[in-house]
Amino acid sequence: MDNSDEYRVGWLKWLLLVSSIGCLALLSLAAFQENFTASWRAHQVEYSKRLDQLARATETKTQRKSSANYPIKVRQVFLDEWKRVDRCVTCHVGIENPDFAEVPQPLTAHSGDILKHHPADKFGCTICHQGQGRATEKQAAHGHVPFWDKPLLVGDFVQATCAKCHHDEQVPQAPALSHGRQLIGQLGCAGCHKMGDIANRVKAGPQLDSIGSKVSRKWLDKWLTNPKDYLPQGKMPYYGLNPGAVDALASYLMTFRNGAIDHRPKPEGDYDTGANIYRESQCIVCHVTKLDYNDNPVGGQIGPNLLEIGNKVNSRWLVTFLKNPHSFYPNTKMPAFHFSDQEALDLSQYVMEEWIDYDLLDAEEQEPEPAQGTAEQIGQGKRLFAELGCGGCHDLGHKTVKPTGPDLTFIGSTPVHQLTFGDAKVPHTTPDFLYTKLKSPKSLHHKFKLPTEGDFAAAIWNNLSPAAQFSGSQALPDGSEQDRMAWVFVQAQRAGLLDASLKIADGVARSQAAWLVEELNKTAALNPLKMPNFQLLDEDAKALTIALMSLSDVSAPSKHFEAPRRPKMVFNPKDKFGKLERHYRCLSCHQIRDSGELLASDLTYEGSRVDREWLEHYLDKPYSMRRMLTIAMPIFHFPKEESRLMADYISYVFVDSEMGKGWRLGRAQADPERGKTLFESKGCLACHQLHGTGGDVGPSLTTQVPEFPHGTWVGDKLKGEWIYQWLKDPQALLPDTIEPNLSLSDQESLDLTAYLLSLKNPEYQQLDPAHEEPEAGEVPEEHGEPES
Amino acid sequence: MRDETIRDDLKASPRFQLEHQRRDFLGMAAMWSAASAIFVALLGAMRLPIPSVFPESNSRVKLGSVDLFQGVAVTPFVEQRLWVFSDDQGLYAISAICTHLGCLVARQEDGEFDCPCHGSRFDSQGKVTKGPAPKPLLRLALSVSPDGQLVVDRQQTVGPEVRLKV
Amino acid sequence: MGTESSKMARQVESDRQDASPGALRLLWCNLLVTPRSFRDSLIRHGRPTSERAASQAVFTNFFLHILPTRIHRDSLRIRTTLGLGVISLVLFFLLSLTGVALMIYYKPSTDLAYDSMKEIQYVVPTGRFMRNIHRWAAHGMVLCVILHMARAFYTAAYKSPRQFNWVVGMILFVLTLALSFTGYLLPWDQLAYWAVTIGSEIAQSPREITDALGITAWFDIGAYQKQLLLGANHVGQEALIRFYVLHVIVLPFVMCVFLAIHFWRIRKDGGLTRPAGAEACSESEKFRNGPPALAPAKTYGLMAVVRGRTPAVDRSMANTMATYPNALYAIGALCMVTFFVMLCLGHSFNAPLTEHANPLVPENPAKAPWYFLGLQELVSYSAFMGGVGIPGIVVVGLMLVPYLDREQEEVGVWFGGSRGRRVSLASALFAIVVVVGILTFTINYGWLRDWYPNIPQIVITFVNPGTVMLVVFSLWSFFITQKTNSTRMGALAIFTCFLLAFAILTYFATVHRGPNWGFYWSKSDWPVH
Structure with missing residues (x-):
C-alpha cells in the first residue's frame, strides 16, 4: 500500500472530506430553508397567534380549540372547472375571516361582499386578481417576475377580469369597466379596431356625403x-x-x-x-x-x-x-x-x-x-x-370599410413584450401601455438614433427650431426637441426627402432647412401614427384601459358564462308604427325591447303602464314630468291620426299581460280607505307631493298641467296593474330606481293601489269613464321621463 | 500445423464437400431466413413513427366573406399565420412561416417581413432580400367556397404570379 | 471470513453445549453480532489487510471489477486526465437520479407539462433543487464531454489501439447533445418551443439540396426527418411525447450501452494512455519494493486457446499501484467535488422557465442553449450547411482522425511535445484571425445575397461563411501536414481550429447577437420594445 511514494493519496482524502462536509452543510442549509424560513410560514404563525388572541378574548371553547390546532402548511384552492390551482391563501389565510377585516396584509379579510357571490372555493383568487396562483413566494405569486405575463391587478383594474363572465355592457358592481365599455361604444373604437364581438351599431361620426x-x-x-x-x-x-x-x-x-x-x-x-x-x-x-x-x-x-x-x-x-x-x-x-x-x-x-x-x-x-x-x-x-x-367613423359613399387599427380582440392577454413601448418611460405592463397609448398615443415610439452628434441633421434642426417653422405642423409627437427632430428626420426619410444616411437628396442646397419642412408639410407625410388623441380625462382613460384589459382570451367555463343581454333583434317593425318611429326617431331617447337609448323612459310595457287617453293627449302636448326639470319631450305637432295611432299601438302592443296580475285578481278586496291610512303611515309624502304638500324627490301625485285636456293626477295617468306591480317591487320594473321597496303584503299593495287610483283630478272625471282604473301610483323614474 | 493440413485434406475430398454443402445449405437458408425476417420486421417498424395522417388542424380554413377583401389591403390572420393581400389583380396569401427555420416573420411598417430568429428579410412580395432564408415566403393557395367564403389551403403553395380574381 | 465473528460463533456454540436451555440466548447473541456479520457478508473479503487482498477486493467486487486491480500511477495524476471522464460519468449518474425524481411529477402533455414544472418548482419538496441540479448537470456534462474529448485528442489518446474507443467517444458526445436537446422541449415553455421548432426545421433543411436538385417531390428526406422527430408538421403534443420517450428511455439506454463499451474498451485497450517512455524511465525502479509477489493471486482464466499473440500484460509492475484505495479515493473525491459544485449551483441559481409555449409568438431573439449557439450562428448563414452539413462533416471527420493519423510517436504527451505545442498555438491564432475576420467581414459587408440579390440558393448553401471557415481550416491542416510531414501535426491543427471556432462562435452568438439575429455590442444596445 505504501509504494505510492511518488503519488500521495493523502490530499485526495482531504478533498473527499472537505467536499463531503461541504455537501452536508449545503444540504442542511437547503433543508432548513425549505422547512423553516419560507415567508408564508411566518404569516401563518402570525395568523395562528391572532386567532389565539381572539379566542382568548371571546373565551369560546370551540374557537380556542380550533386556533390551537391551526396547522402550518401550504394551502390552496383547487379549481377543477377552471383548471387552476390558487395558493394565494397560503399567505392570505384570513381572507374569509371577518375578524380580520382590520388586520394588515397579507392576513386581512377580503373587502366588500364579493366573496359572497364569488365564493373562494369556486373562483379562487387569480380568476379575478390575476397573478401566479401556483407560486408560493410573494414576488412570483404576484406575478412581478420575468416570464409571467399576468401580474396582479390592483385597484380598479381588477374589474377587467369581471368580463370573463359578465358580458353585459353594464356591470353595476364594476363601474369603471361599465364606463369604459360605454366609452368604447361612444368613441366608436370599433370603427378602427376589431374587438371581438363589440361592433358599432352606428358609426360614431356623421355621414360625409354632402x-x-x-x-x-x-x-x-x-x-x-x-x-x-x-x-x-x-x-x-x-x-x-x-x-x-x-x-x-x-x-x-x-x-x-x-x-x-x-x-x-x-x-x-x-x-x-x-x-x-x-x-x-x-x-x-x-x-x-x-x-x-x-x-x-x-x-x-x-x-x-x-x-x-x-x-x-x-x-x-x-x-x-x-x-x-x-x-x-x-x-x-x-x-x-x-x-x-x-x-x-x-x-x-x-x-x-x-x-x-x-x-x-x-x-x-x-x-x-x-x-x-x-x-x-x-x-x-x-x-x-x-x-x-x-x-x-364616417360614411362616405357606401363602401364597406375594414378596420385600419390593430386587432384588439385579445389585447388584454397580449404578452407585454409584444407591445411596443418605444422609449417611453412607463412601466412595461399592459395597463400602463394602454393608458399611455390612450392618453398620448404618440409618446409610445422609438427614439430615432441620429448618426452622430453635431452633424448635418443636428445642424438642420438648430437652423429650424428658433425659426419655429414647425409651429404650423402640429403633427410632432410628444417629447423633447431631440425626439421631435429625430422623428422629423425619419419622416423625411420615409417621404424620400432624405437618403439612408439622412442627407438631403442631390441638387438641394444643404442649408435649406425650411425647404425640408416645407416639403414635409406638402407631402402630407407627417402622420406619425394613425391613432389620434382623444384627449381623454384621466378617469375616462383609466376606464377605457380597464375595458380594453377585459378583452382577453381567457374564457370562463360555460357554467359561469353570462351571455350578454344585448338585443338579438333590433326593434324595427315594418308596420305603420314602425314607419312613424323611423320618422320621429323615438329610439333616440326611448328604449323599446332593448333597442334604443335610455334618455327617456323604456316604452316596452308602456301600454300596461299608462292610460290610453292620457297618452294620446300627452303625445299632442307633452309636459314636463317634474317641476324641477325644464326639459321635456319635444312638441312634434303630430297630426291627429298619427298621435291616435301611436296611442293605440302603444296601449295594445306594448303590454305585459302578466304585469299586475295580483291587482286584476284581487281588486275586489282592495279598500282605498285602508290604502289612504297606509299611504299616510308609510310616509310617502316624504318624497311625493299630494295637493302641494310633500317632498320633491319623487314626482308629484297630483300634477297640475294648465291647458292639458286630460287629468294628470296619478289616478288619471297610470294603470292599476302597473301601480300594484310597482308597489310590490319597484326595482323589478326599474332596476336603479331609488323608490324604496316597502315589502308590502299583497293586501296592503292592493289597498294602496286602490287609494292611488282614486286620486283623479275631479275636473276631468267625466272625460274618461270607459277605461279601467287609470290611477296614480308612485310615478316611476327618478328622472321623471316624458312618455310618448 | 498438422491439424490444419489434415483438415485441408479433408476439405478437399469431394465427399466432404458434398456433405458440407448440404449442411451449409440448410444452415445458410436458416440464417438468411432469420436475417430477412428481422430485416422485414425492422422495415415494418420503420413505418411506425410516421402516421398515415398527422393529428393536425385542417389545412383548409375559411377566412371570411370574399367581399371583405376588396381594394388594396392587407389582412393579417394571426392564428392561421398568414396575410391576405388584395390588389388590383386579385387576392393572394403569404405565409408567415419563415422558409429558413420556421419562425414567424413580422410585417414591418414599410411592408417588408423580418424574421426574428436569424435575421432573414423579405420584401413586400415575400422575396428574400437578406439573410439565410433559402426561398421566398410561401404563397398559399386561395379559393372561394360555394358559400362565398375565402378559403386558404395551408398545405398547398402556388407561384408568386397566381392571384385569386374575385 | 471474519475471524472475530467465527470466534464468537465458536464461543456461542460452546455456550450452547454448556447450557442447552439457552435457545433465546443463542438468538440474542447472534443478533448482537449481526452488524458485524452483515458487513462481513457484504464485503466478501472484509477490509483488505495486504496488497494482495486489496487487489482481491477490487477484482471480486461487483461494482469495482470494472477497474483494474492495479493502476499506473500516471493514470492517477490529475494532469493526465483532469478527471474529466469521471466527472462526466458522475454527472450522468446525477442526471439519471434527478431525472427519475423529476419523472415522478412530470406529465408529458402540452396542457399539463408547464404546470407540472411550476408544481415541481413551488410545492414539490426538493423539487426545485432537483430540477436545478438536473439542468446545471446537463450543461456541465456537455462541457465536460467536450473538454474530455479535447483532452483525449491533445494527449493523442485516439491512437492505436484506442481508435475505436475514440469513435465510441464521438458517439457518446453526439448522444450527450441529443439528450440535452430532447430534454429542452419538456418544460413546454417559450424557450423550449422555439428552440425545438428551429431544431426540427434544421432536420428538414436537406430540402435546400433537394430543392436545388428539383427532386423534393419524390425524395423529401428533409420532411421525413422532421416528421420522424415531430410526428406532425409542427411542434405539438406528438413532438412532446416523442421527445419525452427519447429523453427518458431511448437515448439513456443507448447511452448506457455505449458507455459500457467505452469503459470496457478502456480496460481492454490497456487503460489510459501514457507516454511510451513512462515505463522506461522507471525501469530502474522495477521490483524496488519486492518481487512480483505483489501480483494478484488470481489470473484470468483461459477461455480458449487462440492463435496469435496474447494481450500485452503490463510489464512494469513497479509503476503501478493498488487500485484500492488509491484510485477509489481519487474517484470518490471527484464524485463528491462534482456533487458539491452541482449542489452549489442548484442552490444558488434557478433553472430558467419562461412563459408557457405560444406557437403564435416567436421569441426574439430565439437563442438555443449555449452549446448549440455556435451552430446557430452557422445556421444563420445556411440552414442545411450550418445545421447538418458542417456538424456532420466535423463529427465524421473527427471520427476518421485516428484512421488518418496513424503515427505512434508522443502518445500520452500533451500536444505531443514542444513542436505540437507550437503547432497548436499557431493554429489557435490562425483560427482566431480567420473566425473573427470572417465574422467582421460578414457583419460589415454582408454576404453573397446582399451583393447579388438574385443569386441561387444553392450557391449560398455551398459558399457561406461557415463553409469558408471549414475549407480554410482544412487547407491550413493540409498545409501543416505538408510542412511538418506529420499527420499528427495536421490533426492537431484542424482540431485546434475547430475547437477555437466553436468557442468563438459560441461566445459571439451568446453576447453579440440580439433581436432579429442582428449584431450588437452588448445586450444593453438591444432595441427596447
Missing part, C-alpha cells in the same frame, strides 16, 4: 387641424395633421357636394319665430347650446354642439336639413319635425344668428379664401382618408 355643401372650407380646415378647438367636448379626436395633410383632406372632402343645395337662393327667415320653434322643439334635449360658468356644456350630448354653428354650416344646407334630416343622414338620431318651409327658414335663421361668433367671422373674412384643391391634393386626401381610417 359635407362640401354643408360646411365652409375655412371651418373644415380648422376642424381638421384641431377639432377640439371648435368643440372641446366633441367626439372627433385630434389627429395632429400637418397643414399639408389638412389641405389634402379638406380638398378631398369638399368635392362631396350636393348640387341641389348649392343652387338654392340664400334664405331669409324670421329670427323671433325661429326662437319659438326652437323652444317648442326642445332642441336642448339633444344639442349643447351654451356653456355654464365653468365652461361645462349645457344641453344634450346626442346631437352636435350648436355653438358657433353659424361659422360652420352653410345656411342653405341647414334649411334643407331641418326640413328632412333623414335624406342626409339616414342613421341620424334627429327626428323629422313637421316644419313647413317657412318654419325651417325661421328656425335656421335663428340658429345661424344665435350661435355665431362675429369676431371669428370677421377674422375669417380677412383670411384668403383657400384655393380649390388640385387633383394631386384630392388624390392625397383620398389616400389619407383611407389610411387614417376616417371611414371607421
